[in-house]
Amino acid sequence: MNAWRRRIGRRLRNPAAVGVASGGPASPMHTPKGKIIARRLAIAFVAATMGMSCIAATDASANCKFKAKKDIIVIVDVGHSDKDSGQISSRGMKEYDLNLKLAQRVLEELVNSGFVSTQMIVISGPNTHASRLQRSKRANDLAADLFISLHHDGVKNETLIPWQHDGKTRWFLDKFEGFSLWVSQKNNRYEESLSFAKTLADRLMAGGLKFTTHHDELTNTDKYGRIAPLVDRERGIYDASDHIAVLYESHMPAVLVEAGMIVNRAEEQVLSSATGRATVARAVATAVERFCAVRTPQTR
Numbered sequence: 478m479n480a481w482r483r484r485i486g487r488r489l490r491n492p493a494a495v496g497v498a499s500g501g502p503a504s505p506m507h508t509p510k511g512k513i514i515a516r517r518l519a520i521a522f523v524a525a526t527m528g529m530s531c532i533a534a535t536d537a538s539a540n541c542k543f544k545a546k547k548d549i550i551v552i553v554d555v556g557h558s559d560k561d562s563g564q565i566s567s568r569g570m571k572e573y574d575l576n577l578k579l580a581q582r583v584l585e586e587l588v589n590s591g592f593v594s595t596q597m598i599v600i601s602g603p604n605t606h607a608s609r610l611q612r613s614k615r616a617n618d619l620a621a622d623l624f625i626s627l628h629h630d631g632v633k634n635e636t637l638i639p640w641q642h643d644g645k646t647r648w649f650l651d652k653f654e655g656f657s658l659w660v661s662q663k664n665n666r667y668e669e670s671l672s673f674a675k676t677l678a679d680r681l682m683a684g685g686l687k688f689t690t691h692h693d694e695l696t697n698t699d700k701y702g703r704i705a706p707l708v709d710r711e712r713g714i715y716d717a718s719d720h721i722a723v724l725y726e727s728h729m730p731a732v733l734v735e736a737g738m739i740v741n742r743a744e745e746q747v748l749s750s751a752t753g754r755a756t757v758a759r760a761v762a763t764a765v766e767r768f769c770a771v772r773t774p775q776t777r
C-alpha cells in the first residue's frame with residue numbers, strides 16, 4: 478500500500494514542517510456519526526461563538542472505546558527529525574532513521590489491523606520545543622484518540638566505549654538493554670495513558686522483549702541518562718512528568734516508546750532488522766486493539 482507512504486508537508490511559522498502520512502483517506506475532519514457528531518458540533522459551535530479554539534471540542538470524543546475501529550485516530554509520531562536525529566547507534570545509524578522505519582512498520586500494521594485512520598507525524602528541520610508543541614497541536618487538531626511517539630534509546634556520550642566497525646571508530650555500551658515506556662502525570666488523560674502503556678508493555682514482553690531499569694531514579698544516577706520515577710516496576714513504565722512536551726501537551730492518552738537500546742551492539746541488530754520492527758509493530762497494534770476494544774455501542 479502506497480497511500481500510507483504519502484507525506485503531506487505543511488509549512489508552519491517556525492522553520493520546521495510537520496508532515497502527516499495517513500493510513501486511510503487523509504481526513505483531518507474525520508468525525509464519528511450520530512450523537513457524537515451532534516455533541517461535537519454543539520461544543521464546537523459554543524467554542525466558536527465564544528472566540529475559543531475548537532481544540533476543546535476534541536476531549537468529548539477522544540475515547541476510542543466509543544468509536545468504530547475505522548474512525549479511531551491513532552497518531553504515530555516519529556521521534557526527532559532529519560536535522561536533529563537523536564542518538565547514534567553502535568554502528569553509526571541515526572536514531573531518527575530507525576524511528577522512521579519503525580513508525581512506517583507500525584503504521585502498516587495498524588492499517589492492516591483495521592485502524593485505517595492512523596496518522597503518522599514526521600517533522601522536518603530543527604527539533605525545538607516549539608516544533609514539539611506542533612506535534613501535539615497537530616494531534617489535538619485532528620481530535621486524535623491516542624498518541625504514540627516512537628524513539629530508540631541510548632546513553633550519555635561520556636559513558637560510551639569506542640570500537641571498530643567497518644573500518645571506523647564507533648561508540649557503544651552493552652551494559653543495558655530493553656525498552657522503556659514513558660507517560661506524564663501532566664497529561665490530562667494520565668490514567669488512560671498509563672493503562673495503554675501497561676497493555677503495550679505486556680504485549681512487548683509477550684513478544685519476547687525485556688524492559689530496561691537504567692532510568693530508575695531509585696537505583697541509578699543520571700550518569701547514563703535521564704532518571705525518573707519508575708511508576709510500574711513490573712513493566713518498565715516511567716513518569717516523564719513535564720520533561721517530554723508531546724506527552725503533556727497532547728489532549729489524548731499519550732505514551733512515548735523507547736523501543737530499545739541502540740548503543741547496545743546486540744540489541745541494535747535486532748531493532749534494525751525487519752523481524753525486530755515486526756515484533757514491536759505487532760505489539761503496538763495488539764495493544765491498540767485491546768485498549769480501544771469497544772465495550773458499549775455508542776450509536777444505533
Ligand SMILES: [Zn+2]
Pocket residue numbers: 556557563564572628629630
Ligand atoms: Zn529519542
